[in-house]
Amino acid sequence: MEFEPRIVGFLCNWCAYSGADLAGTSRIQYPPNIRVIRLMCTGALDPIYVLRAFLEGADGILIAGCHPGDCHYLNGNYKARRRVAILKEILKELGLEEDRVWLRWISASEGQRFADTVKEMVEYLKAKGPSPMKNPIL
């Protein structure tokens, strides 16, 4: 059987989550590999959630929010951008694969962009194979 990556998506309520809704409303099809957790803002994403998701068995993490300048809470997405950059550095330091974490800006009107992002990510992760970060004890 072909490997099906498991993606956890952290989407901000005002942009990316609405964009994902629009993809559905427009009947744009994308692979069912993503599971979504709604955040009010990407600025509310604690990197711990990402690490936990990897330990639990996620193969990839998509963090998506409003385009720069468009955050509903003024600057949450800038905070997220900084935080994700640091998270990736830490993963690299630990010898883990930082390219399994994707940060994307997707507006409420970009249903197609959301679907394309998921498609692209699924293909990328299929090529990469399962994440080695899954904790065997859990």
Next chain:
Amino acid sequence: MARIGVFVCHCGFNIAGVVDVKRVVEEIKKLPDVAFAADYKYMCSEPGQNLIRQAIKEHKLDGVVVAACSPSMHEVTFRKAAASAGVNPYRTEIANIREQVSWPHQNYPEEATLKAIEVIRTIIEKVRYDESLIPLGIPVIKKALVIGGGIAGLTVALDIANAGYPVILVEKGEELGGKVRRLSGLYINFNAPDGFLEEKIKAVMEHPNVTVLTRSEVKEVGGYVGNFIVKVETPSGEKSFDVGAIVVATGFDLYPLQALGEYGGGRYPDVITALEFERMLKDGLKRPSDGKEVKSVAFVQCAGSRDPQRHRPYCSKICCMYIAKQASLFKQKVPDGQALVFYIDIRSQGKKYEEFVQRAIMDYGVLYIRGKVARVYEEGGRVFVRGVDTLSGRPVEAEVDLAVLANAVVASPGTEELAKRLRVATDAFGFFQEAHPKLRPVESLTAGVFIAGAAQFPKDIPETIAQASGAAAKVLGLFAQRELIQEPTVAYVVEELCSGCGLCIEACPYEARALHPWKGIATVNVALCQGCGACAVVCPNKASRVRNFTPLQYLAMVEEIAR
């Protein structure tokens, strides 16, 4: 142990056509804490909502998950339904299995069914730890601040005062009345504005509910809708006011003459702005350069407007009409004089506006030349206006005593600083930004701050007054509420965990946090908090949390779906 009810909607075939809803219900029933699960054709219908209410009562549910369309569709509907049967609305959550499951995965019924189950499981985790909350009630100070004493500000102040509420009217200049005070006569009947303006000013000055502060400016704005604290600098020192609503009516300015060099602006004394010409129409038509009687005038429309390359791209909206008025008034005063109007095209959208322009041409003999002016210069005491008549294609040159420019209308000076103080946005050209161009034209994006008149965009008097009354109505709507209802999903601080490091105070984009004066821990002003969660992430001790969006909940959800 929680007692959670799960209600799976078919949405006709929208969900049930892809997701095996029966199987979903069977799987969900097996989960701990799920006391009840059922599916139904249309959950949002009256019978669907009844099913939820009944199940809540029969099975003593204390939490509800509705697996249906996106929360943006019916979260409110289902929270209301659950609340009416006794489940706290904040322990009622939506699992989005239509927009994010059945619709985008139409060809994968098996995967979609499994995904629906997982999505529901995560939302069950959230509900498990959801607190019962009650919406916050925030009191409203029923007093308004109006900034700017032009026709817009006067109208707003009077409307609010007449409804029985106190108003503070702050005007930067010496006198009330704004630009209208400087106009000679108004379209469409040439009447001088003095009568109605004086009447309005008198009504405002004498009104027991209005405090007028001239030569004053707003220096500081704190607080939030219903509870602003404003510091005003007045000639007799700084004064502080508590107000519930703020209306910005700071009007407009004209594009500087100096910036219109190609039209001789700022270079020749006999090239003037239309506002200066208004004064001449009142005080006498003498040339600024030599005091000679003005016998011929060339009016240049769109001076700086509709010129994206060099100046402003937008249409200043009021010029077509006031130029027709000024040209007609000039011909009334100097019947043997000559009035030429250079225009790109005439925009006369308003009741009886087109007829007014036609009268300028037919009754007053104003000569309209369709063409863009290329250059205005002065030679030997005469003003030359050069352009191309775009109807005939021929170059035209007019020799006149005076050129009047219809300078583009721009934002009033100081708008940028005031906008910052009010925490409201300005648009690309510096005007105050309305909350929505079509649907919310008198509100700003900051709750409790409204916009009236030319401060938003060029407007003539009827439009200004209409918007001013609209803004006043919005303020009165706010004042009609006993208290403002706010979402209770705001931040709080676990006192035992907080070390008082203050990181959260810096992180908060709404200045909702402060250090407690003697406890040395962070506090939250719930009326200002928007629940963004920025403080929760930066807190090194996990002491700052947003209600019903806690780390415990997120981690439980992550565990449920990452596996």
